Amino acid sequence: MAERTLRGARLGGQSFEDERGIEFAARQQVGYRCAQGHTFEITMSIEAEVPAVWECPRCGSEAVSTSGIEREEKVEKPQRTHWDMLLERRSEKELEEILTERLELLRGGEIGPAHLHRASTRKKKARA
Structure with a gap:
């Protein structure tokens, strides 16, 4: 059993790669507020389409964007009889x-x- 163990590193532990030379994607902070008054921010890419609604991490209710992004109202077809x-x-x-x-x-x-x-x-x- 002793011959099979890896020495000097923990499995799943830490990466030996460093962050030199890596260019991270541009990011933005998007704020949300739920009906319970909880406010939080989500980090998103600048290229991402920011949703108007996000689930509150504290209470699970719908949180609305604080930056004024409005929901797109879906046009519903009338029910066919x-x-x-x-x-x-x-x-x-x-x-x-x-x-x-x-x-x-x-x-x-x-x-x-x-x-x-x-x-x-x-x-x-x-x-x-």
């Missing part, structure tokens, strides 16, 4: 024609629930 989708495929005149045709078939006993067919066919046989 079955009737709206039907009107995309057919005109009202076509729908009226289909309705009258289907009602005639239903009243004539050609379509519809089975128990209605049996009753109408019995009546027809009794008349004949």
Whole structure:
């Protein structure tokens, strides 16, 4: 076991690289305030798009940017109903024609629930 251990360094400990010659990205401090009154700052890249809302690290509620960045309001589509989708495929005149045709078939006993067919066919046989 003693032959396998690494000497002189801790695993996962510290890096032996130094920071000479490394150019860090430009940064900015962005301030936020939540409804509870907590204020905090987040370090972000200058190139990053700064969000209008950030989660408060203390209470978890939404915190708003103190630099005046406004939320973009999303345009919500109105909810489409079955009737709206039907009107995309057919005109009202076509729908009226289909309705009258289907009602005639239903009243004539050609379509519809089975128990209605049996009753109408019995009546027809009794008349004949």
